Amino acid sequence: MELQDHVEAFAAAGVRVVAVSPEPVEVIARFTERYGVTFPVLSDAGSAVINKYGILNTEVPEDHRLYGMPFPGAYLVDAGGRITQKHFNTNYRVRESAEMVIRGDLGEWYDAEGYPSATGGSVVSASLGSRELKPFSRIDLLVRIDLPDGQHAYGEPVPEGLVATSVTVTGPEELRAEAPVMPSTRPLFVEGVGEELQVFDGDIHIRVPLSYRNAEAPDGGATVPIGIEVRYQACDELVCFLPVEERLTLDAPLGGHLRPERD
Amino acid sequence: MTTSQAGSRPFATGPEMGEALPGFTLPDQHGNQVDIHEARNGGRAFVVFVRGTSW
Numbered sequence: 001m002e003l004q005d006h007v008e009a010f011a012a013a014g015v016r017v018v019a020v021s022p023e024p025v026e027v028i029a030r031f032t033e034r035y036g037v038t039f040p041v042l043s044d045a046g047s048a049v050i051n052k053y054g055i056l057n058t059e060v061p062e063d064h065r066l067y068g069m070p071f072p073g074a075y076l077v078d079a080g081g082r083i084t085q086k087h088f089n090t091n092y093r094v095r096e097s098a099e100m101v102i103r104g105d106l107g108e109w110y111d112a113e114g115y116p117s118a119t120g121g122s123v124v125s126a127s128l129g130s131r132e133l134k135p136f137s138r139i140d141l142l143v144r145i146d147l148p149d150g151q152h153a154y155g156e157p158v159p160e161g162l163v164a165t166s167v168t169v170t171g172p173e174e175l176r177a178e179a180p181v182m183p184s185t186r187p188l189f190v191e192g193v194g195e196e197l198q199v200f201d202g203d204i205h206i207r208v209p210l211s212y213r214n215a216e217a218p219d220g221g222a223t224v225p226i227g228i229e230v231r232y233q234a235c236d237e238l239v240c241f242l243p244v245e246e247r248l249t250l251d252a253p254l255g256g257h258l259r260p261e262r263d
Numbered sequence: 264m265t266t267s268q269a270g271s272r273p274f275a276t277g278p279e280m281g282e283a284l285p286g287f288t289l290p291d292q293h294g295n296q297v298d299i300h301e302a303r304n305g306g307r308a309f310v311v312f313v314r315g316t317s318w
Contacts, residue, residue, distance in 0.1 A: 003311060010309055013307075014306050014307055015306070015307045015308060015309050016302060016303055016304070016306060016307070016308045016309070017308070017309050017311070018297075018299060018302060018308055018309070018310050018311070019310075019311045019312075019313055019316075020289065020310065020311070020312050020313070021313050021314075021315055021316050022314070022315065023315050023316060025290050025291075025292065025294055027315075027316070028291075028292045028316055029292045029293070029294075031292075031316040032292040032316070033292075037292070040291040040292070040297050040302065041291060041292050041316060042289035042290065042291050042297055042299075043289055043290050043291070043292075044289055048287075049287045049289060050312065052285060052287065053277040053278060053285060053312070054275050054277055055275045055276065055277045055312060056275070057314075058275075066314075066315075069314045069315060070312040070313075070314065071274055071275055071276070071312075072311075072312055072313055072314050073276060073277070073311075073312055074309060074310060074311040074312070075278070075284055075309075075310045076307070076308075076309055076310075077284045077303065077307060077308045077309075077310060078307055079303075079305060079306055079307055080283075081283050081284055081300055081303070082281060082282065082283055082284070083278060083279065083280050083281065083282055083283075083284055084280065084281075085280070086276060086277075086279075086280055088274070088276035088277070089274070094311055094313065097311070098309070101309060
């Protein structure tokens with residue numbers, strides 16, 4: 001199970017991984033032993049919990065051997081037991097979901113070997129939330145603005161004369177970028193402006209969900225060029241620096257989508 | 264509980280963000296009964312519902 005690859009990263013972030021399968025204990029035990037699965041895989045044979053959650057896949061007829069399986073998906077639960085993230089969709093893939101949680105929701109940032117990335121100067125960088133772009137799957141692009149200590153950048157709205165932080169993604173026609181997910185801001189009273197503005201501090205992580213709607217890369221190549229334009233203006237307690245506009249290109253390898261997944 | 268529309272098919276996604284994860288106790292691969300909230304041990308958890316392990 002692909003989750004095993006991420007157990008250490010989850011553990012480092014203080015997150016316990018638990019899977020629930022509709023199969024009997026014996027079937028799960030054979031599988032976990034064979035693939036060296038170390039986290040608990042719980043058996044919901046009879047689908048009582050799946051039914052309680054209301055996620056029984058009702059498209060499977062009652063007399064079918066696969067009846068009882070859930071619509072697959074995942075919940076991230078905080079220390080108080082509340083759901084802070086949900087990943088459910090028709091093309092749910094546990095690997096992408098785990099990577100999105102580790103790299104986005106948990107605020108962890110690891111530049112794992114083999115993850116495509118691009119750097120512009122010492123402050124701005126971007127990396128793909130997976131080893132490759134998969135046709136018709138949702139993958140995160142992570143853009144990082146790592147400001148020197150004591151500096152901040154601005155969130156919307158900004159008064160005239162200041163530039164708000166923004167990320168714009170461009171690429172071939174088949175590349176679709178959703179609205180960037182910005183981290184939360186804090187209010188800061190700025191003397192020079194005479195009003196309270198919303199600011200990002202320090203190391204700013206911005207997530208842009210991407211999907212690529214073609215099985216082929218453009219021009220018969222093996223990679224999809226992703227253009228990333230980052231704008232921000234850094235200020236510290238005393239001065240504001242000139243607005244910065246960085247342009248990066250990340251060449252994302254295009255993976256196959258017909259390969260069977262073992263989840 | 265809600266369903267989201269994926270194409271024209273309704274797709275159930277269970278309890279909502281911000282709600283408490285409904286508790287349950289099920290056997291793990293070793294046959295031990297595991298209470299999901301006890302297993303968290305006061306920490307965070309990533310709880311994944313899979314269609315099955317073996318296919």
